[in-house]
Amino acid sequence: MAGSGYEIARFLYCSGLFEEEVAKAYSHMAEITVDMDVKCLLNYIADDSYKHAKMFKALSGYPVNVGKCGFENCEKVLGRLWRNITEYSSRILQESEINKHGLLKLIDGLEKFEGFVAEEYMTVLNVKTIEHMARETGLNIEPYEMIFEWIIEDEKRHEQILKVIKNLIVRSNNQP
Ligand SMILES: [Fe+2]
Ligand SMILES: [Fe+2]
Numbered sequence: 001m002a003g004s005g006y007e008i009a010r011f012l013y014c015s016g017l018f019e020e021e022v023a024k025a026y027s028h029m030a031e032i033t034v035d036m037d038v039k040c041l042l043n044y045i046a047d048d049s050y051k052h053a054k055m056f057k058a059l060s061g062y063p064v065n066v067g068k069c070g071f072e073n074c075e076k077v078l079g080r081l082w083r084n085i086t087e088y089s090s091r092i093l094q095e096s097e098i099n100k101h102g103l104l105k106l107i108d109g110l111e112k113f114e115g116f117v118a119e120e121y122m123t124v125l126n127v128k129t130i131e132h133m134a135r136e137t138g139l140n141i142e143p144y145e146m147i148f149e150w151i152i153e154d155e156k157r158h159e160q161i162l163k164v165i166k167n168l169i170v171r172s173n174n175q176p
Contacts, residue, residue, distance in 0.1 A: 005136025006066075007077075008129055013066040014074035015121070016056035018085055022113070023049035025089040029106060032098050035172065041165050048154050055147055061139045081120060085113065100169050107169075111162045118155035125152070 026046035033039045060066050075082045088109060095102070125148050134141040 005133040008124070008133035009060045009062075009066055009137055009139075010073075010077050011124055012056045012060035012133075013062050014077040014082065016053045016060065016062075017071060017074055018078060018082060018117075019049045019053035019056060021085050021089045022117075023047075023053060025085075025092045025110070028093050028095075029098070029103070032095060033103065035168065038103070038165050038168055041161050041168075045158050045161055048158065052151050052154065055144065055151065059139070059141065059144050061137055064137075081116065088113070100173055104166060104169055107162050107166055111159060111166075114155055114159040114162065118152055118159070121148075121152050121155060 023046045026042050026049060030039045030042035030046060033042060092106060098106070127145065127148075130141055130145075130148065133139065
């Protein structure tokens with residue numbers, strides 16, 4: 001991902017849309033999950049992701065800096081990550097009920113995403129690039145600086161939460 005401030009703004013905006021897709025997938029999974037603990041943990045990640053979406057959109061300075069960058073253009077901006085999540089999330093949204101085996105499979109897929117996303121954010125959203133973007137676009141990023149780090153920490157936590165969820169499912173599988 002390259003360097004102009006406006007490109008970074010677009011990256012942030014598309015990351016916002018990306019987080020919305022992720023959030024929808026998680027909250028739908030929570031809805032169709034019967035186990036109350038698993039449901040609660042999935043909703044926790046969904047809420048975090050909605051929160052991330054809002055932050056990213058605000059940070060991109062949308063609509064001033066992003067202009068007409070629509071949904072379709074995000075594939076160009078985020079590449080495979082975008083295609084994968086939109087396909088994956090529409091698959092999840094089609095499910096109306098889910099058994100433990102199916103849930104475990106979906107969680108495996110999402111675990112990979114979370115790791116990938118954390119790395120992607122870490123590479124792109126470092127303070128230097130963001131400062132550069134702020135200079136070019138005139139955006140005031142100061143109030144958000146800390147929040148960036150928190151978002152990256154959240155992503156790492158999501159991975160951990162998914163591991164906990166997997167354990168819960170496996171354990172309940174072994175119960176007589
Ligand atoms: Fe996120
Ligand atoms: Fe996440």
